Amino acid sequence: MKLMYNRPAEKWTEALPIGNGKLGAMVFGQVTEELIQCNEETLWSGYPKDNTNHAALDILPEVRKKIEEHEYSNASDEAKNMLGAYTQAYLPLCDIMLRFPRHESYSDFKRELDLNNAVAKTSYNVEGVHYTRSLFASYPDNIIAMRLTADQPASLNFSINMSSKLKHHIQAEKNELLLKGQCPEHVDPIYYDTKNPVIYGDPETTNAMSFEARVHILSDGRVTTSGQTLHVEEAVSAIILFTAATNYSGFDSMPGSCGKEPSEVIDNVFDHAILKSYPELFHRHKEDYQLLFHRVTFDLEGAKKYENIPTDERIQRYGAQDKGLIELLFHYARYLMIASSREGTQPATLQGIWNKDIRAPWSSNYTLNINAEMNYWASELFNLPECHLSFLNYIEDLAASGKHTAAVHYACRGWTAHHNSDIWRHTAPVGDYGHGKPVWALWPMGGVWLTRHLWEHYLYTMDETYLKNRAYPILKQAALFCLDWVIENKNGFYITSPSTSPEHHFIVNGYKASVTNAATMDMALIWDVFTNTMSAQHILGIDYELQKEIESIRANLYPYQVGSYGELQEWDQDFMEEEPEHRHVSHLYGVYPGEQLTETLTPELFESARASLERRGYGGTGWSLVWKLCLWARFQEEDHAFRLIDHLFHPADNDAEVDEKGGLYNNLFGAHPPFQIDGNFGYAAGIIELLIQSHQNYIHFLPSLPGQLPEGQITGVRVRGGFEVSIKWNNHEMIEASLLSNHGSRCYVYNNKELKVTSEQQKVSTTSHNDGILAFNTDIGKTYYFKPKE
The missing domain is CATH 2.60.40.1180 (Golgi alpha-mannosidase II)
Structure with missing residues (x-):
């Protein structure tokens, strides 16, 4: 239940994460100059605005015409002009720095993250004095609390200050530090080449968010102020309380004019927190956290064999041979879920709640063509429906904003979302109005996929009130979009056009293209939302006429096709893949997380899907490895599944840019690379899928138990x-x-x-x-x- 290290963190992917869904921090555990990098869940660039492309609807017929004429490359080029604006970026809040004089020579160093109590600890000795630091992020009190101690009188001396990569200023007064700052109005994504990647507005008129962060110190020593720094001298212990807030007040509300003051939020937090002792704060945190964390246990025989070896060494030396590491990574995913996604907070981003960069990889946003969904595959399995709620609420908001996109881009009823979103509930296809690429952007199935989470929440809870009042209205609107979006082809089948298979090109006539008709994932997702909507209508006894219409269209959706290798085709035709071992396995959605394709109901297609998965290979990024793990679990191929686990447990290169290697960083974060948290969550979902399955309307114990885990x-x-x-x-x-x-x-x-x-x-x-x-x-x-x- 602990991540342990015998040295301080040197890199961000070695630091240890704490969080309460609202605040996050990466704790480095350094000795002379400790760094605590902090985040706040609502700190994003931008503000609400219309990101749709009002020319898209006029371009749509020409794109469809070029597809029908098999001019796929030209269709892809034309489709660029249907794209809208880019999403905004999740931003880093601030760094807290603590400096300890004369601590250069130290011994008996230990750094750990205690998953059972959700506490990060650092301890070491200097000249016969034992120093400790403990940090936790409290959900009940909305603070990060740190306790520093020395076991000798008047031995604790340190200074503390803050900084931010955003525009800010700092005040130090009595025993508090206050940082006030301004977010940029726009941050271009990391993959977009621009001379002005970060754009700030006029401080007096900007629509972007403002924010504040505050540190409060309680100590038995002397606390003094020098410039923008606080000093604690001759103490035995010190308590540091930290919180932060922005003036965000909703995805459709202008933060600059909403009237919400971050300082008022912070005052309220501290008014309550400073009245409580550290033991009381810790007790409230622990009680809240363990109520969730203790719901599930997972124990493997032989897991304690290497438990006294530092975690980074275990990754390097043993990988998946270490059953304790397999067990630890599972518990770590549950910890990260509770730390980054709580009721009333924003859902976990590509990096959970932790980010150090203004231009984070992929803007640390919500990527809806797999990654955001994978973040929550295990939430219900974890017995953490409360943590799922933040994502379910987000989907409701997207359904509201996605109605405008459906109407403007496609003249469709209902709602749609594409492959990227942000705190402002962006639903248009991203690409800066023509500069992006349809292969990843022109994909209006994001909202359709998201509705599966609403349906799954019902299946796990059987809450008909939730189904009637919250899930069904959104399912229905997604189904209405699909009814309007599909068109009938010359053979009488209903297809999508234009259509892409997320992030994967095909080769035709020697040219690379991405836009065609009826990509397999489109048809699988539409079948899924139609089926789930009709099931909800049957349960609730409503909308019979709509049910008949949906059933008629579903019966004539373009069917699955089998390719020349015996594999399930990825597109409507048997195109050559640009990358046979591509990281996405989108066309296998019907196997997992869907349940349309099973050995019992569709044996031939199930076998073709299996052939597709074999063709994809065993490599890939972190999240890709665990999607394949879940798929092999559904195929009940435990040896193949464990091969993916073994690959995931390879040490990741801490200095790598984007590549296809995957693996684990020293702090057990999943590597894309760079870090993406979906690999952590998807891994845990895959482990449970090996041990228990319930997608075929019955419970199956140990369907895919690997031979390496006998007990x-x-x-x-x-x-x-x-x-x-x-x-x-x-x-x-x-x-x-x-x-x-x-x-x-x-x-x-x-x-x-x-x-x-x-x-x-x-x-x-x-x-x-x-x-x-x-x-x-x-x-x-x-x-x-x-x-x-x-």
Whole structure:
């Protein structure tokens, strides 16, 4: 449950993250000059504005015409003119620096991140004095708290100041530091070449956000002020409290005119926090955090073998051979989820809540063609629906802003979103009105994919009130967009046009192109939203006429095609891929995270999808590796799955720019490279998918257990149907399992081990189906136990 190191962090990807969903910090654990790099969830460039391209609709017929004439390269060039503005950037807040005089020579250094308590700690000795620092980010009190101690009287001496990469000024007064700053009106993305990448407005008239950050010190020593620096002298202990706020008041509200003052928010936080002792603050933090973190456990036999070796050395020396590291990375994902995504906060970005750059990789935004969704694949499985809510709320906001984009760009009802978004709920295709590339930007399926999260939340909770009042209205509007977006081809099939397979080109007549008709992922996503919408209509007993219309169109969607290699085609025709081992596996959406393609329902297409995955290979970026892991779990190919785990556990190059190597950084952050948090979350989803599956309307224990993990247990995992499941296995076989019913649903379990079912030592009446499924009724709040028949 700990990440441990015997040296300070030298790079950002060695520092240790703490967070409460609102505030984040990277703790370096340096000795003489400690650095704590801080973030605030709403600190973004820009402001609300219309980012649509009002010329797009006029260009659409010409793009479709060129596709029909098989002028794919020309269609791609023309489609550039349908793009809108770029998204804005998630920004770094400030750095806190602490300087400790005469600490150059130290010994017995230890740095750790305690996942059980959500605390980052640093300790060391200098001249016979033992120094400690402990930091945590409290959700209940909205602060980052740090306690510094020395075990000898009057031995703690340090100075503290702040800085920011954004425009700012700092004041030091009594025992407080105050940093006030201004966000830029625009930050161009890292991949866009411009002479003015960061644009600030007039300080008096700017529409961009302002922000404040404050440090408050309590100490038994002497606290003095010198310029913009605070000094603590001859102390035994010191408590540093930190918080920050912006004047953000909603995605559709101008921050400069909203009337919200960051200082008022901070005053309120400190008015309450400074009245509490450090033990009380820590207790409130710990109680809140552990209520979430302790819901799930995961233990592997042999996991303690290397637990006393520093984490970075374990990555370098053992990788996936270290079962404790496999276990630790799983718990780390749960920790990161709680730290970066809480109820009432913004959802986790490409980097969670942690970012050090003004021009972060890909603007540290929300990338909707896989990455943002992958961040939340495990949230319900983790038994953390509260953490999922921030993303579900975000989707509701996107549905509101996406209506305008659907109307302006495509003259469609409903709502749409494309592959990038930001805090302002950007839904237009990005590309600076013609400078971007359709291969990644012209993809109006982002909103369609996002609706699966609304549907999954219902499947895990079985909350019909949520389905009726929140999920269904958004599902319906996404389905309406698809009804209007599809067109009928000459063979009577409904297709999308123009259509791209995210970020992947095809080769035709020796030329590279990206725009065609009916890319496989488009059709899979539309089938998915149609199916889920009709299921919701059936459950709620509403919109029968619309249900008939959707069912008619779904029955005539352009069907899956099989290519010349026996693989599931990625596009409507059997084009040659630019990269057969491309990182995206978008055309396999119907296998995972969807469930349209299964061995039982679509055996031939399921086998073709498997051939596609083999063709993609075992390389890729961090998130790509774990998507393939989840897919191999669905194919119940545990050896292939573990090969992806092994690849993920390779040490990443801390100095690498963007490439395809993947791996883990020393602080266990997943490497794209650079860092993207989706790899961490997707890994945990993949681990659970190996151990339990519920996507086929029944629960399957240990469907894809790797041979390298012969013994272990997992408890408290949520599955579809409103159940919590625990499993224990030995010698690669399940020896017992339990199921808690939170909804009282009828339960279906795959009976491949001839299971017997009991509840409170009473045999449960079950029904056996010819397909090997065991069924029985459950009562709310009752636990059921499974054991193989002897």
